[in-house]
Amino acid sequence: MFNPLQTPHSGYHWDGSSDRFFEGWYYRLTLPSGGQTFGFMYSIDDPIGSQSYSGGAAQILGANDEYLYRTFPDVQRFWARRDRLGLGHWGKTESSLKSQLLEPTLFQRQIKEGYQATATLNQGFICDRAKQNYCRWYYIIEPIYGVGR
Template sequence: QILGPNDEYLCRTFPEVKNFWAKPDVLALGHWGQINLEGRGQRAEGRREESFFHKLLSQTVPDTQPCYLEPEEFERYIQQGYQATATLNQGIISDPSTSQYCRWQYEIQPVYGWGNQRSIQQSTAGWLSFLQIFEPGWQILMAHGLASGWIDWNGKRYEFTNAPAYGEKNWGGAFPQKWFWANCNSFSDTPDLALTAGGGRRGVLWWMESVAMIGIHYQGKFYEFVPWNSQVSWNIQPWGKWQMQAQNSHYEVELTGTTDLPGTPLRAPTENGLIFCCRDTLQGQLNIELREKKNNQQEIILKAHSSACGLEIGGGPWNNAWQSH
């Protein structure tokens, strides 16, 4: 599913699960929805072209599986589908009932993972998250990156160089019972800044807990506010306003996200399958202030604003504001 320009929405499912592929040890996955064995345009000559063509023809052979393709081969042979790695995102999906479509291809240069630059990637949910004790699991793979390429949205082509990019993964049986999320790495006057914040009511073994975190990458340094090192509080309206505060022994942060837009319903995994259960906008307003505690005083490290913040609420119930206790 894609949340497009002006919070427009596009979704496509591929029932042939056997045409999905993924690497077990690195970020690489894809799905061949529809294949065109003839290829787009004129067929090139050569051994490589011929071998790949025969590989597609032999899909009935058990040991021949969908896999990563060079971008040119994907563009030529895949009529519906996608493939993604840590440095490439490419695909084409369309809605047969409306004829709306999206095609895209861009390369990504990662800038920040999750943690200080040039250091080992940290676990977003803590070191115990490698065990299957949390439901769901959550890992921010790339807090900030630079994407260059193009996106064709229903005939309008967007070309871009070094556009902000972000990547995370979720796994488990379902999303949290209730959650909120804010993300932004596009600030008007502060280019080297990336924020991800969120909270939810998640399962831990046989009980439920409500937790939240704020993570900031700024000028090569990682500022982490998580339940095991900070006090994190929040006040999230059913829609329209996200307020969070956090502090530890060295730093404190405040952020406020707002929107007057209605948002767009999105699907998310639940125990009953993929259903509409969250609401998003990628055009939220965000104000953030980070301060350092020094000699019983506070020194402002950064104060920034953005009009391109991703804001989300999900699950429920959302009859009233959700405040931390």
């Protein structure tokens, strides 16, 4: 069924082959008061694994051009939906659950480092231990219009 608010071509595009593959996603958040803008960038590189460059990353460009970057080398802890916008990557966790979209409160309790994002949710926590910087975020997105099919 067609959803007019669904972002077109937003599903995960890897076909499972061993060919070199990269995909990335970008979310932009602008706060209404003050106009501060944040960029959340997520990526997966060669999800078949076993290469030195296989893995994922989360990057945040924050207020006052602050930048935070975290890699997630375990491709088995990455998940994404093929039919619509939905992805996540778990870093630190004591959970034995398969990587998947979690209820926000369960994600906050179980996932010590990582992210999950859909068309209506963006949540995560990453830390740069070298600089002792971290970012925790959780916001709801309410689509008001869509484009294309």
